[in-house]
Amino acid sequence: MKKLIIEGKRELTGTIKISGAKNSIVALIPATILSDGKCTIYNVPNISDVHRLIDMLKILKVKVKFENETLYIDSTNSINAEIPEEHATKLRASYYFMGALLSKYKHSEISYPGGCSIGARPIDLHINGFNKLGATTKIEDNKYKITAKKLVGTDIFLDIASVGATINLMLAAVKAKGITHIYNAAKEPEIVNVSSFLSSMGAKIYGAGTGEITIEGVDKLGDGIVEVIPDRIEAGTYLMIGSLLGKNLVIEGIVKEHLGSVITKLKEAGCDLEIKGSTININKVKNLKAVNVKTLVYPGFPTDLGQPMSALLTQCEGESFFEENIYENRMRHIKHLNAMGAKIKLFDRSAIITGKTPLKGRNVVATDLRAGAAMLVAGMIAEGTTVISNIEHILRGYENIVEKLSQVGASVKIMEE
Secondary structure (H helix, E strand, O other), rough: OOEEEEEOOEEEEEEOOOOOOOHHHHHHHHHHHHHOOEEEEOOOOOOOOHHHHHHHHHHHHOOOEOOOOEEEEEEEEEEOOEOHHHHHHOOHHHHHHHHHHHHHHEEEEEEEOOOOOOOOOOOOHHHHHHHHOHHHHHHHOEEEEOOOOOOEEEEEOOOOOOOHHHHHHHHHHOOOOOOEEOOOOOOOOHHHHHHHHHHHOOOOOOOEEEEEEEOOOOOOOOOOEEEEEHHHHHHHHHHHHHHHHHEEEEEEOOOHHHHHHHHHHHHHHHOOEEEEEEEEEEOOOOEEEOEEEEOOOOOOOOOHHHHHHHHHOOOOOEEEEEEEOOOOOOOOOOOHHHHHOOEEEOOOEEOOOOOEEOOOOEEEEEOOOHHHHHHHHHHHOEOOOEEEOOHHHHOOOEEEHOOOOOOOOEEEEEEEE
16 A cells, blocks of 8 residues: 655745646547547556556557557557456546447447546436437446447437536447537536547547537548647646745646636635746745635536645635535545644535644545545645555546655655555
C-alpha cells in the first residue's frame, strides 16, 4: 500500500505544466476500437487508468505503444472479446467499451464497471440509448451482454446531461444506419475532444459541446489522430493550492475557457490570479473571503473540483455554503478535514464551512480520487505532517503529482508499505 507524506506550509514558486485530461483519455482509448486502421493520441497522461485501459485493448488483440506522451494504437487486427471482471471493475470508464464494441461488432460483453464509490452512477441512460438504437441487453452474473442485428439511427433524449452516456451513445451511433439525435447532451470539453477524434477517423458528428448532437452513421472508420486537451480538473486543483501557498507560481498549458466557473469563483473569494494566454500566475492572498459553491453540470462548477474547493473554503473568512448536486457520496472527506481542525457542519449533500481555521497534519484517507485531492490541498496548508493513505485513488487522476509539486517547493513523497 502506498501513502503520501506531506510536510505542510511550504511556499510554492516555479511552473507546473498541466497534463492531458484524464476524463478525455479514458474515452479516447476505447474509441480507438472503432478504427479499422491506426490511431495516434498526443499529450497522453501517464496515469494508472491509462495503463488499465491499454490492458483491455490488448485483450482485444490491439497493438499499443506508449512513449513520449504519445499512444500509437493499431486496431487493424482487433477482435471482439469479453472484458473480464478483473479489468472492468478497476475503473468506471471501462463502460466505454460497451458503445465502441457494440458499434463495431454489434456485440459487447463486459462486467459491471468499477471506479470510485462516490454514489449511485447507474448506466441506465447508456443501456436505454443502446436499446433505442436497436440493441438488446441482458444482465447475467453481474455482466452486460449487449447485442444488435443492426443499429439504426434514432432520437435519444437523456433525462440527465450525463458525460458518460453522451460519449457512449456517440460511440455506438457513429456506425449506425441513418441519423441519430442526442438531446440534452452533456456539453463538457471532453466530449468535443472525443468528437474531434472520431471525426478524424471519418465520423460525421455535429453539435458536440452543445445540448443537441447529431450523428450521421458511416460504414467505415479509418486512421485517427487527436491531442488530448489539458486537464481542467488538475489545473483547478493546482490553482487552489497556489491560491493558498503560491509566490509567482505559474500554471502552464491551460485552456481558460474550460475553467470559467472555477476562475470566477476563485476570484470571488479574492484569489490573486493573472491570466496570460495559456498560463495563470498565482500568488497567495492573506485574507480570502467566504463564498458559496454549488457543483453543476458544465459550464457550472465541476463536481470533480468540489471536494478540493471545500478544503480551500476552510481558509476563507466567514461562512461558506458548499453544495454537491451531482453525486451523493462526495462528502466522505469532510470528517477528515474536521479531524485536521476544520469547522464544517455536514447536511447530507451540503455543508456550512466556517473559516478561517488553522489545519494540523493528521493521518487521513483518500476515500476516492477527488477526496484525495481535497486531502492533498489540506495537507499542503496544514501545520506539521499529513499522511494520506489509499493514494492509489489520487494516482488514477494526477500525473507525476509528487514530481510536479516537489519541483515548485513542496515537501511531498510517496512511501511504500
